Amino acid sequence: MKVYIETYGCQMNEYDTELAVSLLEMHGYEVISVPEEADIALLNTCSVRENANRKVLARVHDLRHKANNGDLVIGILGCMATDYQEKLIDNIRLPINFIAGPDSYRRLPELIDQCLHFQNRLMDVTLSKTETYDGVVPVRTSGVNAWIAVMRGCNNFCSFCVVPYTRGRERSRSVQSVVDETRRIVRDGYPQVTLLGQNVNSYRHEDHDFAGLLEAVSAVDGIERIRFTSPHPKDFPDPLIRVMADHPKICKHIHLPLQAGNSRILELMRRTYTKEDYLRLVDKIRSHIPDVVLSTDIIVGFPTETDQEFKDTVDVVNKVRFDSAFIFKYSERDGTLAQKHFTDDVPEEVKTERIVTLNELQKSISLHKNRAHIGQVHDVLIEADSTKKSDKDIQGRNDGNKLVILPKKHHNIGDFVRAKITDASAHVLRGVVKNSDETRL
Ligand code: SAH
Ligand code: SF4
Ligand code: F3S
Numbered sequence: 001m002k003v004y005i006e007t008y009g010c011q012m013n014e015y016d017t018e019l020a021v022s023l024l025e026m027h028g029y030e031v032i033s034v035p036e037e038a039d040i041a042l043l044n045t046c047s048v049r050e051n052a053n054r055k056v057l058a059r060v061h062d063l064r065h066k067a068n069n070g071d072l073v074i075g076i077l078g079c080m081a082t083d084y085q086e087k088l089i090d091n092i093r094l095p096i097n098f099i100a101g102p103d104s105y106r107r108l109p110e111l112i113d114q115c116l117h118f119q120n121r122l123m124d125v126t127l128s129k130t131e132t133y134d135g136v137v138p139v140r141t142s143g144v145n146a147w148i149a150v151m152r153g154c155n156n157f158c159s160f161c162v163v164p165y166t167r168g169r170e171r172s173r174s175v176q177s178v179v180d181e182t183r184r185i186v187r188d189g190y191p192q193v194t195l196l197g198q199n200v201n202s203y204r205h206e207d208h209d210f211a212g213l214l215e216a217v218s219a220v221d222g223i224e225r226i227r228f229t230s231p232h233p234k235d236f237p238d239p240l241i242r243v244m245a246d247h248p249k250i251c252k253h254i255h256l257p258l259q260a261g262n263s264r265i266l267e268l269m270r271r272t273y274t275k276e277d278y279l280r281l282v283d284k285i286r287s288h289i290p291d292v293v294l295s296t297d298i299i300v301g302f303p304t305e306t307d308q309e310f311k312d313t314v315d316v317v318n319k320v321r322f323d324s325a326f327i328f329k330y331s332e333r334d335g336t337l338a339q340k341h342f343t344d345d346v347p348e349e350v351k352t353e354r355i356v357t358l359n360e361l362q363k364s365i366s367l368h369k370n371r372a373h374i375g376q377v378h379d380v381l382i383e384a385d386s387t388k389k390s391d392k393d394i395q396g397r398n399d400g401n402k403l404v405i406l407p408k409k410h411h412n413i414g415d416f417v418r419a420k421i422t423d424a425s426a427h428v429l430r431g432v433v434k435n436s437d438e439t440r441l
Contacts, residue, residue, distance in 0.1 A: 009046025
């Protein structure tokens with residue numbers, strides 16, 4: 001039986017797809033990359049904003065329509081499954097056979113098997129307090145970066161966010177199991193590991209916290225780059241800053257979601273920090289790690305956000321000068337505290353105005369910060385042939401996670417090169433490889 005999988009949403013979902021592939025291959029399924037030849041098509045979905053859902057529903061009809069195989073089994077995995085539950089599976093206009101939430105992947109082979117033999121629609125959206133898929137070795141395909149989910153779930157219940165409902169409560173893997181997995185990654189030839197969690201600095205296992213985990217992973221022989229995402233600004237403790245500053249293998253990039261710059265809005269969002277707390281944290285991080293690259297997520301148009309309050313977000317963006325930012329319009333999600341307590345009352349045009357303002361501001365800051373790298377020499381890990389126009393280029397990332405485009409020579413994916421930055425846009429750096437020391441670092 002041939003299975004085709006598409007992945008939407010965040011890195012955690014990409015990792016979960018690798019787990020699902022592993023579990024399916026263990027049970028004799030073959031995973032293929034073209035839907036037309038599949039017996040089973042799975043969509044690993046995201047529910048964080050309304051437009052993520054729309055894309056998936058359109059795709060389900062598209063797959064059914066294009067399928068050569070009239071018996072194609074279609075399954076919805078991931079966050080839409082736990083978010084919508086019966087609304088998905090009982091909707092007879094949706095041509096799907098089963099849904100399975102993020103904690104149900106061990107049952108995938110069984111669910112598919114039942115769908116193949118019986119006609120009824122199936123659902124498993126049970127959330128677990130303990131499932132971490134410890135012991136399931138993901139089937140990794142990226143070549144350079146290996147993900148490890150060190151914790152799953154979220155207990156924060158930010159008022160806008162559906163994730164605590166779609167992924168359940170926080171639980172962490174043991175330090176030993178993450179270290180063992182990192183050793184395996186090194187043996188498999190990966191230079192980089194990214195530790196994942198919805199809320200990675202809530203990591204707790206016995207008396208180990210996230211700083212301790214990072215330190216243990218840094219001690220693994222042969223791992224060359226360590227990244228993590230996403231930390232929550234409410235707990236970014238001093239020991240974590242120190243571990244980052246002290247260990248050269250830990251990349252100096254922090255994705256630190258701001259969400260809003262106004263303290264009243266932050267309180268309504270239940271983020272548990274104020275504008276001033278956030279600015280103080282950034283100052284502290286920069287005083288210990290001066291060249292740190294900072295990126296963020298921002299939501300505009302949260303219910304009741306006034307123009308004046310939005311200016312606080314602009315103010316934080318101006319003060320912090322993030323290297324990059326993902327900016328979203330508030331999207332009301334059923335069942336969240338914000339949906340229960342507020343009306344989605346900021347008009348669409350105002351949300352658009354605010355997102356345009358912030359995107360333009362951020363673009364000019366990103367451009368300025370990227371151009372400041374011109375003339376510097378960066379260590380670049382080659383990731384792929386360049387996806388930009390030219391086949392004469394390759395691309396990689398510097399320590400700060402910025403994309404660097406280089407002329408293609410005899411380098412291989414996974415090589416480290418020292419590159420002199422020669423040009424920059426708001427989104428990418430361009431460079432040339434320094435000839436004298438092209439070897440692996
Ligand atoms: N766990 C991560 C966030 C995961 S969701 C964290 O806490 O940082 C990724 C981003 O989507 C969030 O940071 C937020 O900016 C955005 N987001 C989440 N819910 C949203 C909503 N209802 N409307 C618009 N953006 C949302
Ligand atoms: Fe959502 Fe907040 Fe949890 Fe992030 S920390 S996943 S934004 S509830
Ligand atoms: Fe989306 Fe679920 Fe990730 S809602 S952002 S796929 S945790």
